Amino acid sequence: MKKHMLPLYSAAALLLASTLAVAQPADLVRKAQAGDAQAQLDLGQMYVEGRGVAQNDEKAAQWFGLAAAQGNALSQSNLGLMYDQGRGVAKNDVEAVKWYRLSAAQGEANGQFNLGVMYEDGRGVEQSDQEAIKWYRLAAAQNLLDAQYNLGLMYVSGRGVEQSDKEAAKWFGITAAKGHDSGQVNLAVMYATGRGVPLNEKEAARLLGLAAEQGNATAQVNLGTMFEEGRGVKRSLSQAYFWYALAAAQDLEDTESLRDEAAQKLKPAERAALDKKISAWKPKTTNR
Structure with missing residues (x-):
């Protein structure tokens, strides 16, 4: 795979309310003002x-x-x-x-x-x-996906822990199973390279597909590469172009050239049909 083999992700968690407010704003204001x-x-x-x-x-x-x-x-x-x-x-x-x-x-x-x-x-x-590891572990024990994912990153790089691809793959696997797109990408990388798990390009392509469908640009360009090279999937220039184009639409570095190279190998009618699909494409949402 060509791009972004292990993208780092280490951002603060999203703002999350413990319960969704169901009352009208005026009712909430009254309660809030009352303490x-x-x-x-x-x-x-x-x-x-x-x-x-x-x-x-x-x-x-x-x-x-x-x-x-x-x-x-x-x-x-x-x-x-x-x-x-x-x-x-x-x-x-x-x-x-x-x-x-x-x-x-x-x-x-x-x-x-x-x-x-x-x-x-x-x-x-x-x-x-x-x-960092101490607090990530505590949050991960409560099933916070981003904490579990960051633990995987720490094990990949050996920061704060002994480097272990096997442990990294474990944590990426936990998050991937719950729909975490970056976890899916990194676990795919582990399978594609045989790091911490047995080499399995078919599984790598499957995981990239799950993340790509969520709109993850790194997954999209890597899935395009899998299709272009016939690794883990049947070789398909049309599918390669499709995923390259979606990644390029998100301005991911170097993807425009990959898209354009694939486009030159397609017949005009086939490319036009794919462009129509690309324009209508929308990412899938998950419940995570």
Whole structure:
């Protein structure tokens, strides 16, 4: 495979509300103003997403802050992320770490994961792969996919742990089975190269297909390569062009040349039909 064999992924977790708000905004406001921490969390989440209210990061941060001050663990993680990203508040890594740590100490998986990211990156704290691993493990034990995925990356690179392709493949496999597209890509790489698992190009192509259908550009270009070379799948220039074109549409580096080279080998009518399919294509969504 030609591109992006082991893409790194180490970003803060998404803002996640513990429960989706079902009340009308006015009802939530009344509860939130009365000091209901769950209502404050839900209202903050609504402002983050612009769901039922006009999107407003400043108001989101204010409501997360009120709930966080009452000890609401998920609000603490969300407030930390607002400081982490400078959304609604001035960006402040030290303040982000403060709130992540309070959340993590209560066992909140998102707070644990985000704190791990800060240690891995050395933002707001002294860089420590060992501390990153510690917090990733705690979050992974609660089945947080991004934490499980990051553990796989740490084992691939041997950061904070003894390097182990077998352990990396285990963690990528856990996330891949749950629909994590980057986990699927990296596990595919392991199968395509025989790292940590038996060499199996058919399984590699299958996993790339799952991630490509979700819109993962790295998976799309690698799947295109599998089709172009007939590795794990029946050789198909039309399928190679299809996946190269989708990856190129996302501006993935070097994919335009791969797309154009494949296009030159197709008949005009075949390419026109494929371009029509490409224009209508939409990624599949998962429940993760």
